[in-house]
Amino acid sequence: MSARAYLVDDDxxxxxxxxxxxxxxxxxxxxxxxxxDFLAAWEPSLAGCLLLDIRMDGMSGPELFDILCERxxxxxxxxxxxxxxxxxxxxxxxxxxxxxxxxxxNDNELVNRxxxxxxLDENRRAAASxxxxxxxxxxxxxxxxxxxxxxxxxxxLNKVIADELQISMRTVEVHRANLFEKMxxxxxxxxxxxxxxxx
Amino acid sequence: MSARAYLVDDDxxxxxxxxxxxxxxxxxxxxxxxxxDFLAAWEPSLAGCLLLDIRMDGMSGPELFDILCERxxxxxxxxxxxxxxxxxxxxxxxxxxxxxxxxxxNDNELVNRxxxxxxLDENRRAAASxxxxxxxxxxxxxxxxxxxxxxxxxxxLNKVIADELQISMRTVEVHRANLFEKMxxxxxxxxxxxxxxxx
DNA sequence: GCCGACATTGCGGATTTCCACAATATGCAC
DNA sequence: GTGCATATTGTGGAAATCCGCAATGTCGGC
Numbered sequence: 083m084s085a086r087a088y089l090v091d092d093d094x095x096x097x098x099x100x101x102x103x104x105x106x107x108x109x110x111x112x113x114x115x116x117x118x119d120f121l122a123a124w125e126p127s128l129a130g131c132l133l134l135d136i137r138m139d140g141m142s143g144p145e146l147f148d149i150l151c152e153r154x155x156x157x158x159x160x161x162x163x164x165x166x167x168x169x170x171x172x173x174x175x176x177x178x179x180x181x182x183x184x185x186x187x188n189d190n191e192l193v194n195r196x197x198x199x200x201x202l203d204e205n206r207r208a209a210a211s212x213x214x215x216x217x218x219x220x221x222x223x224x225x226x227x228x229x230x231x232x233x234x235x236x237x238x239l240n241k242v243i244a245d246e247l248q249i250s251m252r253t254v255e256v257h258r259a260n261l262f263e264k265m266x267x268x269x270x271x272x273x274x275x276x277x278x279x280x281x
Numbered sequence: 282m283s284a285r286a287y288l289v290d291d292d293x294x295x296x297x298x299x300x301x302x303x304x305x306x307x308x309x310x311x312x313x314x315x316x317x318d319f320l321a322a323w324e325p326s327l328a329g330c331l332l333l334d335i336r337m338d339g340m341s342g343p344e345l346f347d348i349l350c351e352r353x354x355x356x357x358x359x360x361x362x363x364x365x366x367x368x369x370x371x372x373x374x375x376x377x378x379x380x381x382x383x384x385x386x387n388d389n390e391l392v393n394r395x396x397x398x399x400x401l402d403e404n405r406r407a408a409a410s411x412x413x414x415x416x417x418x419x420x421x422x423x424x425x426x427x428x429x430x431x432x433x434x435x436x437x438l439n440k441v442i443a444d445e446l447q448i449s450m451r452t453v454e455v456h457r458a459n460l461f462e463k464m465x466x467x468x469x470x471x472x473x474x475x476x477x478x479x480x
Numbered sequence: 481g482c483c484g485a486c487a488t489t490g491c492g493g494a495t496t497t498c499c500a501c502a503a504t505a506t507g508c509a510c
Numbered sequence: 511g512t513g514c515a516t517a518t519t520g521t522g523g524a525a526a527t528c529c530g531c532a533a534t535g536t537c538g539g540c
Contacts, residue, residue, distance in 0.1 A: 163367075166365060166366075166367040167365075167367070168362075168365040168366070168367055168370050168381065168383050169383070171367050171370050171371055171374075172370055172374060172380065172381045172382075175370075175371060175374040175375065176374065176380070181371065181375070182367065182371045183371075184367050184368065224485090224486065224487085225486090226486080226487065226488095227486095234470065235470060235474070237466075237467065237468040237470045237471040237474075239525095239526070239527090240526070240527070241525095241526075249487080249488070249489085250488070250489055250490080251489095251526095251527095252488080252489055252490065252491090253487070253488050253489065255527075255528070255529080256487085256488080256489090256529095257487085258527090258528095259528075259529075267436075268436060269436040269469075270469065270470045271433065271434060271435075271436045271469045271470060271472075271473045272436040273470075274470045274473035274474050274477070275434070275436075275473050275477065278473070278474065278477030423515090423516065423517085424516090425516080425517065425518095438495095438496070438497095439496070439497070440495095440496080448517085448518070448519090449518075449519055449520085450496095451518085451519055451520065451521095452517070452518055452519065454497075454498075454499085455517085455518080455519090456517085457497090457498095458498075458499075481540105482539105482540090483538105483539090483540090484537105484538095484539090485536105485537090485538090485539105486535100486536085486537085487534100487535085487536080487537105488533100488534075488535075488536100489532100489533080489534080489535105490531105490532085490533085491530105491531090491532090492529100492530095492531100493528100493529090493530095494527100494528080494529085494530105495526100495527075495528070495529100496525100496526080496527065496528085497524100497525080497526065497527080498523100498524080498525070498526085499522105499523090499524085499525100500521105500522095500523095500524105501520105501521090501522095502519100502520085502521090503518100503519080503520080504517100504518075504519080504520105505516100505517080505518075505519105506515105506516080506517080506518100507514105507515090507516085507517105508513100508514090508515085508516105509512100509513090509514085509515105510511100510512090510513090510514105
């Protein structure tokens with residue numbers, strides 16, 4: 083499933099016109115007539131951005147946004163509204179919405195926002211993939227190896243680690259070498275930088 | 282200069298009433314009748330938050346905000362406005378404003394926002410002080426010591442560092458020991474973690 | 481029961497780091 | 511010129527790390 087703009091609006095005319103507008107500018111687009119429909123189709127791996135109408139039959143845009151946030155969605159959300167409401171805009175943006183646009187709006191401007199949002203999502207995913215890769219490697223470490231790694235990151239000498247874990251220094255050396263191998267680093271410094279901030 | 286709420290509004294009645302409100306809730310407050318006046322008094326070390334009217338004679342609130350941002354201000358800003366304007370609210374929040382409140386507003390709510398903003402600023406400063414402390418220590422390092430530190434952080438062995446800097450290994454050892462001393466660390470791993478992300 | 485993954489340990493040598501003691505050279509400030 | 515900060519190098523030994531080779535023991539799955 084490649085990145086695209088997900089358009090959620092209960093007004094078919096808007097779905098069609100916005101969908102056409104986006105497609106004409108080269109932005110892949112997928113439309114849903116209700117928040118419930120989108121929520122049913124949503125999964126964490128969805129990439130792209132979400133164009134969300136505020137007022138809809140059934141679940142409202144902000145309600146859907148809240149639920150997605152709770153479920154860990156990082157999809158950038160652009161709210162669309164027909165009637166300016168400052169508190170609502172403030173609330174949405176403070177919760178992390180990407181943008182809040184009043185209809186009718188400048189089409190060109192809206193497409194630009196969508197493209198910005200898509201780019202943001204792409205960058206986020208690129209950054210996250212690095213972290214994921216590191217986490218994956220850490221999870222492949224043995225229990226003992228993880229323990230040793232913790233102590234290495236605490237800046238302790240092998241002899242101290244051996245002491246604290248009640249094992250011989252030689253064993254620590256083995257675990258150390260193995261975990262370096264698995265983590266793909268050659269020195270403790272590289273290890274520290276690889277895990278910097280990622281926990 | 283301790284943390285306080287800086288109130289900028291060209292309406293004396295509002296300055297007085299908001300000032301009184303904040304003081305009565307234990308929030309120190311300082312008022313300015315214009316953006317220009319505040320800008321003249323501003324300095325990077327000011328701690329607290331800024332309550333900023335949108336529409337004023339002379340420089341507007343958003344204009345002042347932009348200038349402060351350019352000058353590196355991290356002061357949380359709460360915008361106050363009498364006439365709801367969604368695009369302006371969106372613009373302000375996307376630029377990093379802390380909040381955007383319509384007048385008249387619930388006094389209690391406003392004070393709570395101010396207190397939140399003050400807390401945010403305090404937390405930011407606490408986090409930054411650690412970074413500053415590290416930066417200060419780095420700046421006390423000799424040119425050579427900084428060069429050696431870079432190579433240590435690149436995970437290189439003393440012999441390699443000696444080679445790259447075209448000096449003897451012994452000299453590298455000296456610089457290494459000195460910079461560890463100055464940075465207050467005992468191992469290369471501690472050094473790596475101290476500087477993790479801070480550059 | 482056999483096999484593979486994991487944990488453990490020892491030996492011995494190569495390599496590296498850590499450090500005290502000692503010394504030379506340069507550049508800048510007073 | 512004297513003094514201080516910085517940079518440089520050497521000797522030599524103690525401590526720590528790095529690593530190949532070899533081996534034992536446990537545990538869980540097939």
